Amino acid sequence: xxxxxxxxxxxxxxxxxxxxxxxxxxxxxxxxxxxxxxxxxxxxxxxxxxxxxxxxxxxxxxxxxxxxxxxxxxxxxxxxxxxxxxxxxxxxxxxxxxxxxxxxxxxxxxxxxxxxxxxxxxxxxxxxxxxxxxxxxxxxxxxxxxxxxxxxxxxxxxxxxxxxxxxxxxxxxxxxxxxxxxxxxxxxxxxxxxxxxxxxxxxxxxxxxxxxxxxxxxxxxxxxxxxxxxxxxxxxxxxxxxxxxxxxxxxxxxxxxxxxxxxxxxxxxxxxxxxxx
Ligand SMILES: [Zn+2]
Numbered sequence: 001x002x003x004x005x006x007x008x009x010x011x012x013x014x015x016x017x018x019x020x021x022x023x024x025x026x027x028x029x030x031x032x033x034x035x036x037x038x039x040x041x042x043x044x045x046x047x048x049x050x051x052x053x054x055x056x057x058x059x060x061x062x063x064x065x066x067x068x069x070x071x072x073x074x075x076x077x078x079x080x081x082x083x084x085x086x087x088x089x090x091x092x093x094x095x096x097x098x099x100x101x102x103x104x105x106x107x108x109x110x111x112x113x114x115x116x117x118x119x120x121x122x123x124x125x126x127x128x129x130x131x132x133x134x135x136x137x138x139x140x141x142x143x144x145x146x147x148x149x150x151x152x153x154x155x156x157x158x159x160x161x162x163x164x165x166x167x168x169x170x171x172x173x174x175x176x177x178x179x180x181x182x183x184x185x186x187x188x189x190x191x192x193x194x195x196x197x198x199x200x201x202x203x204x205x206x207x208x209x210x211x212x213x214x215x216x217x218x219x220x221x222x223x224x225x226x227x228x229x230x231x232x233x234x235x236x237x238x239x240x241x242x243x244x245x246x247x248x249x250x251x252x253x254x255x256x257x258x259x260x261x262x263x264x265x266x267x268x269x270x271x272x273x274x275x276x277x
Contacts, residue, residue: 002058004075004138004169005212006223006231010080011055013226014062017082018050018106021099023064033110035118044068044119045097057134057168069122071131072108078115081107081141082226096113100233111222138205146202150190157193158186159260161205170205173240178205178266180239185271186264192274193222211236239265 003012018204023045030039049065062070071076081093085105089096095117097106108117118130136145148169153160160166161175170178182201184193217223217231220241224230226255234241238248243256247267256267 001076001224002078002169003056003171003174004058004173004209004215005215005233006217007055007058007060007130007169009217009225009231010074011053011060012061012073012079013082014050015078016055017104017226018062018097019053019101020049020078022047022049023097024100025098027089027096027098029089029096030113032113034095035116040117040214041117045070056126056131057137057164058171059131059134059233063122064119068119069125071116071118071120071125071128073116073130075110075112075114075116075236077112078108078110079222079224080226081109081228083107083228120243133165135163136167137235138167138169139209141167141234143199143202147195147198150198151191151195152191154189154191156186156193156260157184157188157190158264159262161188162260162262169209172264173220173237174205174208177208177237180266180271181208183202183270183272185273186259186266188274205270239267241265 026042026045028038028042035039040203050062051065052063054061058073060072066068075221076103082104090109092109092111093107094110095108126132158175158179178201181204182197184200184201212218212233215233216225216244220228220234230258239254242254243265244253247254247270250269252267252269254265256263256265
């Protein structure tokens, strides 16, 4: 699933391509995951201008003229593609936005079909369920706020970092990478980690996310930017997807194990199993 750096990459590319353009028509080839229904959805978009694009956690918020916002969650395999109109429409291009522009259109493609597109009034969007409960942004939270957040709870650290109501934007890949770099076992309880170590974790999370944004995300599954180009951060992954390979710090084989509901990747020597378990 796209995490913060991948979604941020999409947001930045959308800003460069669609802002200021007017939607002249919308083809809805699959309406399973849109709100409101097909006719109303198309009517709300028709003739509107794309005015701004923001990210909140893994959500994309596209402001339209006339006071509405298109809220998109890519989920597993959702993609936006900005392509020449001469490029044939692909099988999973569920929605095609026709634009008054230089021969391109915007497509929402999603072969697993979990992605969602919803339209609400801009002044009501942040109160919607799925946005209102979101935790703080990891690139905005200060080191002290982060330390307080984690030490005030008693939760297994890996699932906590992936919980969007706890802190947003961090999924399996960046949680594994950040914990590895800080040498924290994914099963550690948040309030059992020392404050200096939590400050170190905050630093690694920010550093990793910023670097991944610079590399335009990680493409280990289907992630691609709006022009179809893959991200480049996968080259820098040290534990995620490297089960059985030697740890870069100590040579021990990287282990993969189910923790919470997801596979965690970690070094059993560098990231010591907590003793209180
Ligand atoms: Zn190691």
